[in-house]
Amino acid sequence: MASREIVRYKSPARTAFSVLVILFLIIFFVWTVLPLAIMLTSSFKDLLDAFKLPAEGDWGGVGVMFDFKPTGAHYVELFTEKHFGEYMRNSLIASLGSAVVSVFLGSMAAYALSRAEFRGKKDLLFWIISTRMAPVVAVMVPLYVIFRSSGLVGTLPGLILAYTTFNLPFAIWILKGFFDNVPYAIEEAALCDGANRWQALRMIMPLVAPGVGAFIVLCVLFGWNDFLFASIIGSGGAKTLPVATAELVQPVKIQWGSIMAAGVVTTVPMMFLGLLIRRYLVTGLTMGAVRE
Amino acid sequence: MTSVTIKDVWKYYGKTMAVKELNIEVRDNEFLCLLGPSGCGKSSTLRMLAGLEFISSGEVFFGDLKVNDIPPRDRDIAMVFENYALYPHKTVFENMANPLKLQRMNKTDIKERVVWAAQMLEIEELLQRKPVELSGGQKQRTAIGRAIVREPKVFLFDEPIAHLDAKLRSHMRGELKHLQRRLETTTVYVTHDQLEGMTMADRIAVMHEGVLQQLGTPGEIYNHPVNEFVAGFVGEPPMNFLDCRIEGAGDSASLVYDNMNLALGGEQSRILETKGAAREVRLGIRPDDLTIEMGTDHGLELSAKIFVTEPLGGDMLIEADFGQDRMTIKRKIAELGQPGDACGIAVNSEKLHVFDRDTGEAFF
Numbered sequence: 001m002a003s004r005e006i007v008r009y010k011s012p013a014r015t016a017f018s019v020l021v022i023l024f025l026i027i028f029f030v031w032t033v034l035p036l037a038i039m040l041t042s043s044f045k046d047l048l049d050a051f052k053l054p055a056e057g058d059w060g061g062v063g064v065m066f067d068f069k070p071t072g073a074h075y076v077e078l079f080t081e082k083h084f085g086e087y088m089r090n091s092l093i094a095s096l097g098s099a100v101v102s103v104f105l106g107s108m109a110a111y112a113l114s115r116a117e118f119r120g121k122k123d124l125l126f127w128i129i130s131t132r133m134a135p136v137v138a139v140m141v142p143l144y145v146i147f148r149s150s151g152l153v154g155t156l157p158g159l160i161l162a163y164t165t166f167n168l169p170f171a172i173w174i175l176k177g178f179f180d181n182v183p184y185a186i187e188e189a190a191l192c193d194g195a196n197r198w199q200a201l202r203m204i205m206p207l208v209a210p211g212v213g214a215f216i217v218l219c220v221l222f223g224w225n226d227f228l229f230a231s232i233i234g235s236g237g238a239k240t241l242p243v244a245t246a247e248l249v250q251p252v253k254i255q256w257g258s259i260m261a262a263g264v265v266t267t268v269p270m271m272f273l274g275l276l277i278r279r280y281l282v283t284g285l286t287m288g289a290v291r292e
Numbered sequence: 293m294t295s296v297t298i299k300d301v302w303k304y305y306g307k308t309m310a311v312k313e314l315n316i317e318v319r320d321n322e323f324l325c326l327l328g329p330s331g332c333g334k335s336s337t338l339r340m341l342a343g344l345e346f347i348s349s350g351e352v353f354f355g356d357l358k359v360n361d362i363p364p365r366d367r368d369i370a371m372v373f374e375n376y377a378l379y380p381h382k383t384v385f386e387n388m389a390n391p392l393k394l395q396r397m398n399k400t401d402i403k404e405r406v407v408w409a410a411q412m413l414e415i416e417e418l419l420q421r422k423p424v425e426l427s428g429g430q431k432q433r434t435a436i437g438r439a440i441v442r443e444p445k446v447f448l449f450d451e452p453i454a455h456l457d458a459k460l461r462s463h464m465r466g467e468l469k470h471l472q473r474r475l476e477t478t479t480v481y482v483t484h485d486q487l488e489g490m491t492m493a494d495r496i497a498v499m500h501e502g503v504l505q506q507l508g509t510p511g512e513i514y515n516h517p518v519n520e521f522v523a524g525f526v527g528e529p530p531m532n533f534l535d536c537r538i539e540g541a542g543d544s545a546s547l548v549y550d551n552m553n554l555a556l557g558g559e560q561s562r563i564l565e566t567k568g569a570a571r572e573v574r575l576g577i578r579p580d581d582l583t584i585e586m587g588t589d590h591g592l593e594l595s596a597k598i599f600v601t602e603p604l605g606g607d608m609l610i611e612a613d614f615g616q617d618r619m620t621i622k623r624k625i626a627e628l629g630q631p632g633d634a635c636g637i638a639v640n641s642e643k644l645h646v647f648d649r650d651t652g653e654a655f656f
């Protein structure tokens with residue numbers, strides 16, 4: 001079997017191109033990292049330091065922004081007075097719960113849709129993805145009514161269900177792609193070896209695992225970053241981090257320090273998650289990797 | 293350790309017909325070879341035996357048990373797939389151990405079986421590798437290994453040694469045949485290589501376009517092909533065919549081609565007469581049953597010109613042209629004719645076959 005090494009040939013165009021690439025990457029890096037850096041530093045500043053900015057055009061004065069006495073006061077306040085611990089737990093449960101449910105149900109459905117042939121399969125697939133075609137706000141009001149009459153408003157199960165409604169169709173489509181990439185012959189071999197259908201499915205699970213893992217993360221991100229569902233369906237008993245952060249913007253006083261700290265608290269776990277599973281994320285989402 | 297009966301089996305893929313009204317009985321402990329050109333429905337048949345493919349109509353029995361609705365795991369079969377179908381995330385060892393693991397055999401026994409099979413297949417050094425790190429032939433041997441570690445009721449082999457080099461293939465032919473004899477396991481072996489069929493099988497079923505052409509021992513298939521297709525498919529180099537005319541009748545018919553007049557034996561003539569052969573027939577003769585003499589004053593029936601000579605080491609293949617036709621002759625000769633040289637060809641009339649020119653059916 002051929003290795004997956006890419007052969008490169010040198011040419012002037014190539015060299016010029018790689019210079020351009022590097023230039024682009026530098027700009028891109030500044031563009032993405034700067035806001036995060038400001039958020040991080042501001043979260044450790046008291047209100048006075050936070051607004052010490054250099055004059056416009058004064059690049060030499062940038063140092064002013066880093067000249068402050070770090071304080072953890074905002075964080076302490078968040079977790080003591082403002083109950084962010086609880087909100088964080090809500091966020092975690094809602095996003096992880098929905099991710100697990102979506103991926104579990106999704107992989108079942110995806111496996112069936114990938115392996116079985118039946119009349120109307122294409123229509124079914126289209127129907128599944130079509131549930132994602134309307135924007136969330138469009139269905140929010142009816143959804144709210146349904147949820148309220150079932151007593152799901154303001155509860156974590158309600159929030160999990162709401163996220164699952166939107167993660168599941170997506171999960172089915174993406175995961176079906178992963179299963180389609182695994183040759184059926186592998187399962188056939190397992191069947192001949194004496195496996196039953198479940199054992200045969202288990203045999204190919206390691207092959208789709210990177211994809212499934214990566215997709216769990218996407219689902220978690222959806223739930224974790226969601227504001228709309230959380231503010232309407234989760235309001236009351238199941239407040240999540242984005243909603244809690246938004247509430248820090250009060251008419252009389254915008255608590256910049258706390259907002260920045262809340263931003264960090266919301267961002268950092270997902271960044272760590274990303275780093276942790278980076279390898280799988282890449283192999284998972286570029287999975288033409290399984291072949292005959 | 294069971295017989296396999298294929299009864300009136302048809303296989304359709306949508307509108308495509310892959311197998312047509314197939315009837316084969318594989319006897320207990322028999323090594324049966326399904327032989328035929330690409331796309332003739334061999335794999336489809338095998339996969340129906342394995343239970344991987346829905347049987348469009350007809351019945352399959354293992355012994356007295358109808359297996360149409362029995363899933364593969366309960367059929368007690370071991371199959372080698374045409375495309376290997378190895379488990380990509382498992383090592384060679386784990387691949388081969390999988391069927392035993394599913395049988396809950398204990399670890400030491402598993403190891404022993406796998407190592408035994410790996411030795412036989414000459415892949416011991418590869419046991420810790422993953423399939424991506426193997427060559428085609430090594431993968432194929434791993435796939436064979438996964439099947440032979442077990443002792444199933446039926447072995448199903450789908451072109452198991454097609455991707456090995458010639459030496460290894462001949463080695464594996466011997467090993468597989470020996471193994472089958474030793475285990476006394478009913479075996480259905482699919483191949484498009486007539487040599488494999490001839491050398492390994494107890495009986496050969498020749499298929500063409502989904503239809504069984506002939507079922508018989510290698511000797512029967514080779515010496516008494518029932519039609520032109522079987523005659524041309526079995527035997528290497530293939531049989532020569534020549535359009536001829538029958539002259540004379542009764543006990544003394546003869547085949548006429550150009551100025552060749554080939555007197556047939558009494559029995560051959562009578563067969564042609566009783567079977568009502570048309571005047572125009574096709575003569576079939578194997579390259580081994582032709583005699584060749586170099587030069588112009590050879591005194592043989594057919595005068596020809598050498599087209600090309602192909603030394604095979606001990607033997608020599610000579611293709612010679614005469615009129616519109618070309619024949620291949622196999623001889624043990626040292627003298628090398630040059631292309632263009634004149635020669636004479638004689639036909640051994642006892643060994644010839646005559647086919648109906650329209651239907652391809654053999655008269656003898």
Ligand SMILES: Nc1ncnc2c1ncn2[C@@H]1O[C@H](COP(=O)(O)OP(=O)(O)OP(=O)(O)O)[C@@H](O)[C@H]1O
Binds near residue numbers: 310331335336
């Ligand atoms: N899944 C399928 N869908 C549609 N047609 C198929 C399918 N599998 C096989 N066929 C068709 O059925 C016929 C028989 O195929 P089969 O695979 O049994 O041939 P084969 O004798 O094994 O050939 P080969 O020696 O090339 O493996 C072919 O014409 C093929 O195109």
Ligand SMILES: [Mg+2]
Binds near residue numbers: 334335336374450
């Ligand atoms: Mg085949």
